[in-house]
Amino acid sequence: MTTHEDKRQQILDRYYFRHATKGFDPSRKISKEDFRVILETARLSPSSFGMEPWHFIVVESDKLRKLIKEHAWGARGKVMEASHFVLILARTHEDVRFDSRYLKEHYTKELNYPKEVVANMRDVIENFQKNDFQLFEDMRYLDDWSMKQTYIPLSNMMSVAAELGIDSCPIEGFNRSTFDQLLEEEQLYGDNMTLSVMVAFGYRKEPPREKKRRHLNDLITWA
Template identity: 60%
Template structure:
């Protein structure tokens, strides 16, 4: 089936940061697996896939997250599904990590060293990511926003609402998730959250800056 440009743009107009979800409506398993798959198939720098999607449906844990995150307080427990997107830390994203060697195991051995050397050059010289462990963590977090955007757009295309959430203290959230055994000893860190469900009320008209102010053609 061919999706028209008009249908795709209609999904972008439909999507908004939903502030209140209808607690009586639940996303079907099939629809939510579709949303997760669009996140899993998202592109990432060098194909590192430095993410993990925690689908938080446990009510006790939802309550803990709600109490620890001012941004999530208004979304839980009304949202049908709630996802915390984790980013892999420097332990896994550094060019010589065991994770990257496993991630690229399909590259022939005679080419793997050269490829990882290219990753090292990028991390060490091009983006200066090795100057501070936080730089590598932030680099991985940037990748997770690609998956986040794809998941929200895919949801909108099938009539499901969403709201991205950055309203939380990173140290507090990481401590909570570590206590729950979800960060694997510092190999992951909380990057961003996103709630999914169905809107309780219609949003205000979408407002964006003019095309001419956002797009500049250099010919």
């Protein structure tokens, strides 16, 4: 029988297992069932005000993988060998500002919130964006705030992958403007989207180095 203590240790073991995998074994593929779970954890991830300001592109074509390899220095050595490769897009300021058409339709049509709730949320989000976080000082702040949200599903995907014995590597090594143009040319973008981060999934080719981190006492303050 698995005890609560066993469960705690299992969680820690999975986090010691997880590492930013630099080399993937191209002969090993993630099962459709396992990868569906990884994607579902992304879909179920929380976001500020429930905006869900993201979209996920699962890269399957060799053509697109080669484009990524050519233009993303951080993906070289990973994108062609990984079993699955995901581009995580973030909605830009046009969609995440308090008065956007996207938010109104998202809350009313997708989440089926009552009109009075949507109206109240609009006021709350306006105050938050303009006053609390001062995101209207520059529209780039809104873009960055939206991209920050995408790191929540990114983290969840990698954590659940580790639970399934699957390796992963998050990737920021790319020029965002270049990729926005490339993906638009490939007709993979909806309106008001930008590339936030990439992530590779698969199985390690070689054992990783020993995991090293700062001591917990250096990172935590009990106040």
